[in-house]
Amino acid sequence: MIQHWERLDSIIDRVEQTLISILLSVMILIAFLQIVLRNLFATGLTWGDPLVRNLVLWVGFIGAAIATREGKHISIDVVSQLVPPRGKIFIEVIIQIFSFIVCGLLTFAAVKFVRNEALMGSITFLGIRAWVPELILPAAFGLMTLRFGFRCLKNFLWP
Amino acid sequence: GRPQEVTVIKIATLAPDGSSWMKTLNAINAEVMEKTKGKVAFKIYSGGVLGDEKDMMRKMQIGQIQGAGLSSGGLATIFKEIDVMHIPFFFQNYEEVDYLLKKMGPYFKKGLEDNGYIMLGWSEAGFTYLMSTVYVSSVNDLKKAKVWIWQESSMAKAIFHEAGVAAIPLSLPDVLVGLQTGMVDVVYSPPTVAIALQWFTKVKYLVDVPLSYIGVGVVVRKDVFKKLPPTSQAIILESFQRNLDQLKTLTRRENHEAIKVMQNNGVKIVNPSKDQIAEFKGLSEKAIARFTNQTFSPKALADATAILEAYRKGKK
Amino acid sequence: MTILFSSILVLLMLLGAPIFVVVAGLALFLLFFGQIDSSAMIIEMHRMATTPVLVAIPLFTFAGYLLSESGAPKRLIRASDAILGRVPGGLAIIALITCAIFTALTGATGLTIIALGGILFPALVKGKYPEKFSLGLLTTSGTLGLLFPPSLPLIIYAIVAKVRIDQLFLAGLLPGIMLVVLLSGFSVQKAVFAKVPRTRFRVTELLKALRGTIWEIPLPFIVLGGIYSGYFAISEAAAITVAYVLLVEVVIYRDIKLRELPRIMRTSMVLVGGLLVILGAALGLTNYLIDEQVPMKMLNFFQAHIASPFLFLVVLNFFLLAVGCTMGIFSALTVVVPLVTPIALAYGINPIHLGIIFLTNLEIGASIPPLGVNLFISSIRFEKPVLRLYLASLPFIAILLLGLAVITYLPWLSLVLVK
Numbered sequence: 001m002i003q004h005w006e007r008l009d010s011i012i013d014r015v016e017q018t019l020i021s022i023l024l025s026v027m028i029l030i031a032f033l034q035i036v037l038r039n040l041f042a043t044g045l046t047w048g049d050p051l052v053r054n055l056v057l058w059v060g061f062i063g064a065a066i067a068t069r070e071g072k073h074i075s076i077d078v079v080s081q082l083v084p085p086r087g088k089i090f091i092e093v094i095i096q097i098f099s100f101i102v103c104g105l106l107t108f109a110a111v112k113f114v115r116n117e118a119l120m121g122s123i124t125f126l127g128i129r130a131w132v133p134e135l136i137l138p139a140a141f142g143l144m145t146l147r148f149g150f151r152c153l154k155n156f157l158w159p
Numbered sequence: 160g161r162p163q164e165v166t167v168i169k170i171a172t173l174a175p176d177g178s179s180w181m182k183t184l185n186a187i188n189a190e191v192m193e194k195t196k197g198k199v200a201f202k203i204y205s206g207g208v209l210g211d212e213k214d215m216m217r218k219m220q221i222g223q224i225q226g227a228g229l230s231s232g233g234l235a236t237i238f239k240e241i242d243v244m245h246i247p248f249f250f251q252n253y254e255e256v257d258y259l260l261k262k263m264g265p266y267f268k269k270g271l272e273d274n275g276y277i278m279l280g281w282s283e284a285g286f287t288y289l290m291s292t293v294y295v296s297s298v299n300d301l302k303k304a305k306v307w308i309w310q311e312s313s314m315a316k317a318i319f320h321e322a323g324v325a326a327i328p329l330s331l332p333d334v335l336v337g338l339q340t341g342m343v344d345v346v347y348s349p350p351t352v353a354i355a356l357q358w359f360t361k362v363k364y365l366v367d368v369p370l371s372y373i374g375v376g377v378v379v380r381k382d383v384f385k386k387l388p389p390t391s392q393a394i395i396l397e398s399f400q401r402n403l404d405q406l407k408t409l410t411r412r413e414n415h416e417a418i419k420v421m422q423n424n425g426v427k428i429v430n431p432s433k434d435q436i437a438e439f440k441g442l443s444e445k446a447i448a449r450f451t452n453q454t455f456s457p458k459a460l461a462d463a464t465a466i467l468e469a470y471r472k473g474k475k
Numbered sequence: 476m477t478i479l480f481s482s483i484l485v486l487l488m489l490l491g492a493p494i495f496v497v498v499a500g501l502a503l504f505l506l507f508f509g510q511i512d513s514s515a516m517i518i519e520m521h522r523m524a525t526t527p528v529l530v531a532i533p534l535f536t537f538a539g540y541l542l543s544e545s546g547a548p549k550r551l552i553r554a555s556d557a558i559l560g561r562v563p564g565g566l567a568i569i570a571l572i573t574c575a576i577f578t579a580l581t582g583a584t585g586l587t588i589i590a591l592g593g594i595l596f597p598a599l600v601k602g603k604y605p606e607k608f609s610l611g612l613l614t615t616s617g618t619l620g621l622l623f624p625p626s627l628p629l630i631i632y633a634i635v636a637k638v639r640i641d642q643l644f645l646a647g648l649l650p651g652i653m654l655v656v657l658l659s660g661f662s663v664q665k666a667v668f669a670k671v672p673r674t675r676f677r678v679t680e681l682l683k684a685l686r687g688t689i690w691e692i693p694l695p696f697i698v699l700g701g702i703y704s705g706y707f708a709i710s711e712a713a714a715i716t717v718a719y720v721l722l723v724e725v726v727i728y729r730d731i732k733l734r735e736l737p738r739i740m741r742t743s744m745v746l747v748g749g750l751l752v753i754l755g756a757a758l759g760l761t762n763y764l765i766d767e768q769v770p771m772k773m774l775n776f777f778q779a780h781i782a783s784p785f786l787f788l789v790v791l792n793f794f795l796l797a798v799g800c801t802m803g804i805f806s807a808l809t810v811v812v813p814l815v816t817p818i819a820l821a822y823g824i825n826p827i828h829l830g831i832i833f834l835t836n837l838e839i840g841a842s843i844p845p846l847g848v849n850l851f852i853s854s855i856r857f858e859k860p861v862l863r864l865y866l867a868s869l870p871f872i873a874i875l876l877l878g879l880a881v882i883t884y885l886p887w888l889s890l891v892l893v894k
């Protein structure tokens with residue numbers, strides 16, 4: 001099962017890499033275009049700024065999901081340097097279980113959030129329903145939950 | 160006997176501590192606590208600490224707070240027909256606003272209630288005015304200028320589009336910088352807001368024609384309100400209506416004084432000719448024709464127009 | 476119950492649990508017992524992630540990573556060596572200034588130690604500076620840039636405390652320069668004492684070095700000039716910076732190949748993502764604390780026990796140093812600022828001055844033993860035991876604390892440029 005997951009996860013990761021490259025490029029492009037339009041042509045895209053804000057949301061949360069995959073979340077990580085390897089695995093498993101639970105709860109909360117947004121039916125830029133770009137929240141937290149979960153499983157099975 | 164049950168109703172508002180709004184809400188709270196003998200109290204979160212209007216609505220929906228002071232724009236996302244109040248150049252003066260609200264207020268209240276919210280009372284931010292760093296008195300002047308647009312306001316987008324004005328979107332905190340650097344030269348807001356955000360230090364002209372109206376209402380979740388004893392409900396409604404009416408009068412005076420402050424700071428008042436005003440209105444009507452059904456219904460527009468026409472006839 | 480749970484969380488945090496998980500866990504726990512729906516957390520995260528100014532963070536971070544992967548650090552060091560090599564302690568001053576500029580541009584102190592340490596440490600040792608001094612210098616000066624725009628912590632403080640970014644940017648200048656000058660003075664004294672040899676000043680080398688970095692010289696002027704003159708909003712300055720850095724490093728100098736860009740985008744956005752979830756989780760916790768009116772209760776407590784602003788600032792400084800040492804700069808900013816700001820304002824402290832006090836404390840705290848994060852990054856980068864770095868950084872910390880006292884009790888230094 002873990003092998004299946006790892007194959008799937010590496011495909012997901014390629015999607016993340018592609019998305020982050022494209023979305024960040026678009027963000028830079030639109031942000032720069034807005035400046036050119038404002039200063040040289042005295043105009044601007046009304047959908048430009050909301051689009052850029054939503055791109056920040058996407059790029060940021062995809063980045064957070066990748067940080068989970070690579071174990072690069074900001075942490076203190078001082079005490080664990082002082083414990084022996086066997087204790088270290090034990091500590092890691094506990095931390096991963098805890099992270100799995102918290103991210104699972106956040107995923108659940110994000111699903112509720114998006115459902116409420118769909119009910120409220122507000123609209124963001126270019127007539128797009130606000131809840132559509134917000135789907136990245138449950139998606140990213142869901143992915144983080146899975147990643148913490150499987151990392152823990154792996155540690156548990158092959159310490 | 161049974162311990163007395165106290166219902167605490169949490170209300171969020173963007174109004175900062177010490178503002179007339181907060182003073183009024185605090186007065187209402189004291190009054191309601193006294194008259195309901197401590198059965199109902201309000202906990203008020205001021206200054207937008209719980210987020211902007213959208214966040215406040217989200218938090219009302221999940222029940223973290225039970226009520227909020229919302230602009231009529233925010234209320235219109237709960238009940239779309241309220242947007243009819245926002246049509247640019249719709250009103251000529253505050254008497255017309257009051258008359259329209261007297262006639263259509265109950266309809267708006269019912270609409271909000273059908274969508275789960277009780278309207279406790281209505282005050283306002285007031286009319287917005289065009290303010291500019293370059294002389295603007297006609298549609299043609301507007302076309303030549305760099306006009307700021309607030310992304311959140313779809314009505315403004317439609318009318319500037321109709322005018323063929325290439326509007327420049329900026330978020331509220333960036334507008335002051337925009338005025339300073341000449342990125343934009345036309346902005347709009349109620350006079351008190353132009354003072355609070357320091358815009359008045361940058362603009363040179365104010366077009367003395369009410370652009371559009373911004374109301375502010377306090378709503379609470381219907382399920383929470385209906386659980387209160389009927390006597391408490393009546394006390395709350397009466398207190399809010401009376402106090403917010405007073406606040407409305409006060410706000411009008413503050414807006415009036417704000418224009419004077421701006422004048423004292425060297426801002427010139429521009430009075431467009433009748434033809435020029437008619438041209439602005441024509442724009443608005445064309446934009447509205449395309450706009451109805453997206454927000455308010457054709458019927459709401461027809462009703463509101465008829466009410467205003469009747470009022471204007473009656474005055475003559 | 477809450478205390479037990481909080482203690483477990485603190486333990487997990489010290490054991491290396493991601494900080495965002497710890498903060499989010501605490502917030503979810505409190506929301507559950509406060510009978511508030513957990514989606515309030517997500518409302519806050521979404522609200523934070525779509526704040527208009529926040530656009531500056533991914534843009535500046537990407538630009539910073541581009542710079543750190545390019546030849547810019549080497550060119551910068553060469554040019555400053557050509558200018559300052561003659562001065563006693565010149566190389567040490569160069570290290571201080573380049574680290575400060577670099578941290579300001581990249582926003583991540585760890586990144587500065589990692590990117591510049593590899594060039595500066597061998598250079599300092601080769602230049603006959605004592606090893607202990609060199610280690611201490613590089614460990615502590617990694618944070619020096621935090622007070623200079625457009626550093627990420629300045630932007631984050633402005634967002635969280637809701638103060639004007641352009642004012643905060645101006646306020647950081649003099650205090651930041653003062654800290655650099657203090658440490659430079661110490662370096663000169665150390666260099667003279669250790670009889671460090673000086674290099675000769677040559678005009679030809681200076682011109683060559685300057686010509687080498689000619690395209691990077693305008694960068695600070697574009698960023699800072701644009702912001703200070705009020706010509707650009709901060710998000711615009713960020714977009715222009717990215718566009719300019721791409722032009723210079725990819726097209727003109729060709730230090731970075733086009734095919735390397737996706738990788739750099741990825742590494743930089745991993746940092747942004749990590750920041751964003753911490754910010755979001757902290758805001759979620761703040762939402763609960765505000766709902767429970769905790770800041771107001773804390774204020775009443777403080778006002779009952781501490782009468783003078785002077786004493787309050789002493790307490791605040793010790794508290795913030797501890798927080799900066801344990802929690803790290805970003806988590807501390809997001810969690811602590813909303814709690815402390817209303818209290819400090821009630822003591823009559825100017826919000827802009829407060830921001831500078833905050834950042835100075837946190838920047839020093841990040842190098843303070845036993846838990847300051849810079850010590851560990853240095854330990855990994857220079858392959859030295861942590862204990863050795865504790866000792867090496869002590870004199871530098873002592874000097875920085877002196878600077879902190881000046882910054883805290885001389886508001887003028889922070890506020891004179893803000894008008």
Ligand code: NA
Nearest residue numbers: 074802803806
């Ligand atoms: Na941190």
Ligand code: NA
Nearest residue numbers: 803804805848
């Ligand atoms: Na940190």
